[in-house]
Amino acid sequence: MISGVQPLVYIVDDDPSVRKSLCRLVRTSGYEAKAFASAEDFLACPRIESSSCLLLDISMPGMDGLALQETLNSISDRNVPIIFITGHADIPMSVKAMKAGAMDVLTKPFESQELLSAIEKVLKKETKDFPARIHKKEIQARIQFLTNRERDVFRLVITGMLNKQIAAELKIAEKTVKVHRHRVMEKMKAGSVAELVRFEQEAGLRRS
Known part of the structure; x- marks a missing residue:
């Protein structure tokens, strides 16, 4: 077993006996x-x-397994690695699942x-990536806490614009601008513009 916080395995199967044995x-x-x-209960x-x-x-x-996978892929905070189990070998379905x-x-x-072995392999990677994923969510939460004007200033500061250029823009x-910039640095818990840029990258934001 992976050390540290006990990993969690979700099981979604409509067969009670399968659920019981897997648990x-x-x-x-x-x-x-x-x-x-059901998939609906899981969501x-x-x-x-x-x-x-x-x-x-x-x-x-x-909702079948592939539909649930598609739904989870569209929800950023519900992204979870999936191991599919199927009662019959269906190559096209398996290929579709793997591609997704x-x-x-x-x-x-x-x-x-x-x-x-499949669970262990997946959870080893998950445990390794988990701290970075939590950090990303924290950064995204800080950005969401900014006001619209503060986000405007944030967006321009990370491009390297000076205060007077931001004011003109x-x-x-x-x-x-100086007031908003100070608040952005404070709310983002950033000590420098370079750190703001790094936060933007870690949050997975796209510059417009």
Whole structure:
């Protein structure tokens, strides 16, 4: 098991017996497990901030596994690595899942060790990437806390513009720019313009 915070394995499968057996296997291997009977139930559950992965059945009534994957890919704060499980080998479906970002596709019946190896591989990477992902969310939250005018100033400061140039661009007084700039630095917890630029990159923002 990965050391530190206990990783969480989500399980989404409409078959109660499969959910029960997967939960038992996951928990006896030292991971937390949280199971859902449908994709809709999973989406309704608040995301827990931890290293995690999702064991997802492809074929389910209602929203199927591929549809859930597509939905998760469109929601930035619900991005979770997926290991698909399927009752039949369907190459086109597997290819589609992998192209959309799935980490693995396992066909039932599979050996317990095969599944655990897939989970271990995914969670090792997740645990490594988790601190950076949390930091990114913190930076994005700081940016969201800026007022519209502060964001305007932030956007121009990171291009290297001087206060007087920003004032001309925004048609406001230079002293007003200085006030907004100070607030931006304070709210972003940045000690320099270089740090602001780094925050912008870490937040994954696109300059217009």
